[in-house]
Amino acid sequence: MLKIKNLHAKVGDNEILNGLNLEVKPGELHAIMGPNGSGKSTLAAVLAGREAYEVTDGMVELDGTDLLDLEASDRAREGVFLAFQYPIEIPGVSNLNFMKAAVNAKRAHQGQPPIKAKDFLAKVKECSSLVELDGKLRDRSVNEGFSGGEKKRNEIFQMAILEPKLCVLDETDSGLDIDALRVVSKGVNAMRSKDRAFIVITHYQRLLDHIIPDFVHVLSNGRIVKSGGKELALELEDKGYDWIKEEQNA
Amino acid sequence: MKGTEEENLLSEVTEKNYEYGFTTEIESDTIAPGLDESVIRTISKKKNEPDWLLEWRLEAFAAWTKMEEPEWAHVAYEKPDLQSISFYSAPKQKKELASLDEVDPELLKTMDKLGISVEEQKKLSGVAVDFVMDSVSVATSFKETLGELGVIFCSLGEAIQEHPELVRKYIGTVVPQRDNYYAALNSAVFTDGSFCYIPKGVRCPMELSTYFRINQAGTGQFERTLIVADEGSYVSYLEGCTAPQRDENQLHAAVVEIISHDEAEVKYSTVQNWYPGDKDGKGGVFNFVTKRGICHRSAKISWTQVETGSAVTWKYPSCILKGDDSIGEFFSVAVTNNKQQADTGTKMIHLGRRTRSTIISKGISSGESQNSYRGLVQIHPGAENARNFSVCDSLLMTDRCGAHTFPYIEAKTPTAQIEHEATTSKIGEDQIFYCQQRGIEEEEAIGLIVKGYAKDVLNKLPMEFAVEAQKLLTISLEGSVG
Numbered sequence: 001m002l003k004i005k006n007l008h009a010k011v012g013d014n015e016i017l018n019g020l021n022l023e024v025k026p027g028e029l030h031a032i033m034g035p036n037g038s039g040k041s042t043l044a045a046v047l048a049g050r051e052a053y054e055v056t057d058g059m060v061e062l063d064g065t066d067l068l069d070l071e072a073s074d075r076a077r078e079g080v081f082l083a084f085q086y087p088i089e090i091p092g093v094s095n096l097n098f099m100k101a102a103v104n105a106k107r108a109h110q111g112q113p114p115i116k117a118k119d120f121l122a123k124v125k126e127c128s129s130l131v132e133l134d135g136k137l138r139d140r141s142v143n144e145g146f147s148g149g150e151k152k153r154n155e156i157f158q159m160a161i162l163e164p165k166l167c168v169l170d171e172t173d174s175g176l177d178i179d180a181l182r183v184v185s186k187g188v189n190a191m192r193s194k195d196r197a198f199i200v201i202t203h204y205q206r207l208l209d210h211i212i213p214d215f216v217h218v219l220s221n222g223r224i225v226k227s228g229g230k231e232l233a234l235e236l237e238d239k240g241y242d243w244i245k246e247e248q249n250a
Numbered sequence: 251m252k253g254t255e256e257e258n259l260l261s262e263v264t265e266k267n268y269e270y271g272f273t274t275e276i277e278s279d280t281i282a283p284g285l286d287e288s289v290i291r292t293i294s295k296k297k298n299e300p301d302w303l304l305e306w307r308l309e310a311f312a313a314w315t316k317m318e319e320p321e322w323a324h325v326a327y328e329k330p331d332l333q334s335i336s337f338y339s340a341p342k343q344k345k346e347l348a349s350l351d352e353v354d355p356e357l358l359k360t361m362d363k364l365g366i367s368v369e370e371q372k373k374l375s376g377v378a379v380d381f382v383m384d385s386v387s388v389a390t391s392f393k394e395t396l397g398e399l400g401v402i403f404c405s406l407g408e409a410i411q412e413h414p415e416l417v418r419k420y421i422g423t424v425v426p427q428r429d430n431y432y433a434a435l436n437s438a439v440f441t442d443g444s445f446c447y448i449p450k451g452v453r454c455p456m457e458l459s460t461y462f463r464i465n466q467a468g469t470g471q472f473e474r475t476l477i478v479a480d481e482g483s484y485v486s487y488l489e490g491c492t493a494p495q496r497d498e499n500q501l502h503a504a505v506v507e508i509i510s511h512d513e514a515e516v517k518y519s520t521v522q523n524w525y526p527g528d529k530d531g532k533g534g535v536f537n538f539v540t541k542r543g544i545c546h547r548s549a550k551i552s553w554t555q556v557e558t559g560s561a562v563t564w565k566y567p568s569c570i571l572k573g574d575d576s577i578g579e580f581f582s583v584a585v586t587n588n589k590q591q592a593d594t595g596t597k598m599i600h601l602g603r604r605t606r607s608t609i610i611s612k613g614i615s616s617g618e619s620q621n622s623y624r625g626l627v628q629i630h631p632g633a634e635n636a637r638n639f640s641v642c643d644s645l646l647m648t649d650r651c652g653a654h655t656f657p658y659i660e661a662k663t664p665t666a667q668i669e670h671e672a673t674t675s676k677i678g679e680d681q682i683f684y685c686q687q688r689g690i691e692e693e694e695a696i697g698l699i700v701k702g703y704a705k706d707v708l709n710k711l712p713m714e715f716a717v718e719a720q721k722l723l724t725i726s727l728e729g730s731v732g
Contacts, residue, residue, distance in 0.1 A: 048683075048687050049686075049687075050683055051679075051683075071686070071691075072683060072686040072687055073685075073686040073687075073689055073690060073691045073692070076686065076687050076688055076689035077689045081687075082687050084684065084687075087684070088678070088680045088681050088683075088684035089681075090681050090684070090685075090698070090699060090702055091702055091703065092701070092702025092703055092704070092705035092706070093698050093699065093701070093702035093705075097698075098685075098688070098698070099688075101685075101688075101690050101694065101698060102685075102688035102689045102690055105688075105689040105690050105691065105694070106689045109689070141702065158688065162688065162689070
């Protein structure tokens with residue numbers, strides 16, 4: 001589904017990604033771990049098409065489409081979803097109107113008519129129960145006055161509504177207490193399917209106790225330096241990242 | 251908002267031009283440009299006015315000739331050459347109109363283009379419309395229904411003929427002839443406008459609506475609106491404005507006066523979309539308007555305005571809170587783009603005890619425009635326990651535009667409570683990216699964010715207007731982030 005080859009990217013004069021390679025197949029869940037500053041969030045931003053990040057080399061393909069050629073909104077319509085590490089507040093815009101605009105943008109892209117109110121509300125009901133998002137939060141302005149945990153649940157809610165092909169979760173576990181972590185994980189797990197792929201970026205093993213990855217990759221200095229199964233995460237939890245750096249230098 | 255409306259909105263967004271920029275081919279009866287006493291006599295005579303009104307106009311003219319055009323507003327423009335303007339332009343009509351069927355079909359077409367087909371409005375929305383093109387009122391619907399309740403809603407010209415005692419009693423009582431330069435000019439040369447009287451205890455069952463349109467080239471529009479709500483009555487009044495695209499500047503200098511008697515309530519909503527000029531600042535309407543209302547005991551006046559048009563706007567809908575326990579409100583969204591300049595706000599004059607006022611102003615500046623809020627909250631010595639709450643927010647879309655806030659507060663009683671909040675923010679790239687990441691294109695994202703920002707004000711508008719206002723907001727901000 002997703003092919004990343006020799007990806008180089010920079011912000012300003014800082015080279016952050018240095019030849020990153022990754023292939024993700026439908027149904028797979030890849031965890032990306034690594035120390036601070038290794039380029040994890042940059043990878044998420046580059047995939048989503050954030051303007052401040054300049055791709056200097058390499059390619060990214062989603063089902064054969066050159067992703068780097070598309071505007072951020074077109075990438076989203078093609079099925080790329082980014083769950084933000086710090087979800088953005090949009091005062092005065094209700095969560096539901098926001099989602100309806102997003103759903104209809106995607107439908108228009110696919111040549112479909114706008115969603116019927118009844119169908120939309122049914123979808124909203126289904127998805128909000130998935131992450132235990134109550135009615136009040138749905139009707140409030142996008143993320144305005146939400147707690148950290150509510151914001152993250154709202155991200156997963158939006159992800160469920162939009163039914164993306166590729167879900168990129170950028171440190172979705174940061175700032176979550178145990179209960180919220182469980183709720184968010186439950187939502188993610190419910191969405192796993194043979195047609196959908198996930199890239200889960202995290203610092204900590206604890207998220208991966210709830211969301212079991214198929215692959216774990218370690219990112220260091222802007223490239224993947226070690227890959228393995230879910231055991232790799234446990235090893236990292238145990239030993240930290242230094243041993244990988246030493247391995248690299250050896 | 252319904253999905254289909256959003257669709258429509260989206261398709262309209264792609265139309266890049268000022269969509270009301272057409273002219274109507276109607277033969278006009280226009281007098282020669284220029285202004286002197288004889289012009290005023292001609293206007294008064296053409297309108298078959300009583301002597302007292304001619305005298306009143308001439309007094310205004312005499313005062314005006316001694317006045318200077320004000321320069322304190324935060325706007326810069328080439329002053330209009332008043333001697334090159336025609337002060338009277340009426341669509342030619344052969345006879346009195348008995349029904350809509352007799353209205354010039356071209357004129358009806360104009361109304362259709364504006365999306366305010368009188369016929370349709372009659373049937374669907376129960377809005378009575380008075381349509382003022384250039385300076386003369388052409389059609390008022392629903393007169394009979396309103397007549398049964400004793401509501402008078404007609405052109406000011408007609409009111410002068412039919413109800414001279416009411417006009418004479420109230421005209422100039424809230425905005426005196428010599429109030430300011432443009433109000434004085436209006437008093438001297440106004441050609442028509444709307445008049446509305448709601449009798450005691452009557453709750454006007456429909457929204458009353460006037461559409462103003464400047465059509466003829468080289469004319470100014472000087473309409474005058476007079477609204478009188480008698481004791482315990484209620485009326486909601488809508489005003490919409492458009493003008494065709496023209497290279498030269500057109501002058502619009504209106505006066506609106508509202509009298510809200512004891513326990514009466516008047517809601518006055520405006521969607522102003524005069525032609526703003528092109529992106530280089532060529533052409534556009536100079537909108538120099540004086541709007542003021544007076545509240546007697548326990549009365550209320552709410553001004554709600556969505557200002558997206560005009561090259562230069564200079565407008566401060568105000569409330570004189572004379573009676574005890576009276577309430578004044580001002581809710582405003584002012585959008586400026588390209589080279590537009592707006593200096594707008596309100597004055598709340600608290601005279602009575604326990605008077606309350608609320609001001610919510612949302613400025614949105616884009617392109618190289620300048621957008622100023624100017625407000626005065628004045629609490630006089632007798633206004634014990636008066637309260638004011640003001641919020642003035644500014645949203646900047648580019649690095650080249652300007653937002654300015656000039657709040658003046660004068661409190662002369664120790665028991666007054668005044669709260670003022672102001673914020674200025676730049677539209678967030680984070681917010682736009684967040685929307686884009688959900689599949690919403692940049693233009694639409696900006697529309698969403700801006701509507702969200704202005705929601706507190708848009709919510710105050712009557713339904714039909716709210717939809718139009720949202721469209722206008724989106725259209726007037728096209729391609730505006732940078």
